[in-house]
Amino acid sequence: MKALEEKIKREGTVLPGHVLKVGSFLNQRVDTIFLAKMAKETKRLFKGIKITKVLTVEASGIAFATAVAMALKVPMVFAKKHPSANVSGEQYFSPVYSFTHKTTYDIAVSKEYISSDDCILITDDFLANGNAIKGLIDIVHQAGATVAGCCAEIEKGFQGGGDEIRKMGYKMESLAIVENMSDTEIEFRGEKK
């Protein structure tokens, strides 16, 4: 999505440790007019594929998942990272290693929120090593449901997670794929130098 690539170049900042900071429009502060455009583009990318639910993981994935689910007119479900006292009943769990926080945590979804006849679009804001999305794929399989596909707003192509998910046979779309980044330049996949 060319408009997203341009926005990342204009408003994104590269921090030490291959951190791409896009909090000003993508996660902590969300440009909702642009979000609606990204949701529309996601709907287009998965046109013709049956989707009954959108699944993401808290917290920064929720805004995008909500907008995509609103565009598709299906429910949005998010996995919790910190299972709460308010969650009753049985849950599906999957362990996820976070490179950002350097720790493994469980992501959890109540069993009642996914059923075996669901066709699920998995979305997230960022895709780097792909561990969060792989954990969500694991949960969809535990529920006996179908993975309709996966979509990230921004994929860090050089970290390989997206390509691993593609090799696993899933339709994995990303609205922008960063192939290389330095303090001074961000290069996208397929972009002519």
Next chain:
Amino acid sequence: MKALEEKIKREGTVLPGHVLKVGSFLNQRVDTIFLAKMAKETKRLFKGIKITKVLTVEASGIAFATAVAMALKVPMVFAKKHPSANVSGEQYFSPVYSFTHKTTYDIAVSKEYISSDDCILITDDFLANGNAIKGLIDIVHQAGATVAGCCAEIEKGFQGGGDEIRKMGYKMESLAIVENMSDTEIEFRGEKK
């Protein structure tokens, strides 16, 4: 909002400890068609009031805040409960006591995401003792910005937080106010018995 009251009666469950479980449509699993209606109603309730940003707190407040901000065509900002390694620069903090988790945590918003000329609508999914919304009001004041008003999807009227915020002089709207609840019955404010 009558449709929300009916939905709570139909799909909500009362758990021990005055916990109203509405995860099946309001937070962990979000009915996005209904969410769009709640966002439209919120827009109507604040018609004529200048709003430049919607502010909430992660994680379960994000879906509603996103939908409201999309309806108003303004940015959505969320406060973090667990300040992340990815947040650079200075932040506004406010301590919030959670009755659910029986602990005090800081909520934090990067200073760059709120400016003194902002008119901010504060939203959340639930309002009980009002501590989260009061923390967000504190952050808006720290930024020198204006509180345009506050809106919760569901207020537990019997816990008093909403009325305290009204007494403080803020326009505090809730789409449904639960006045009493037991295992067998949920009664809304203004509802004829």
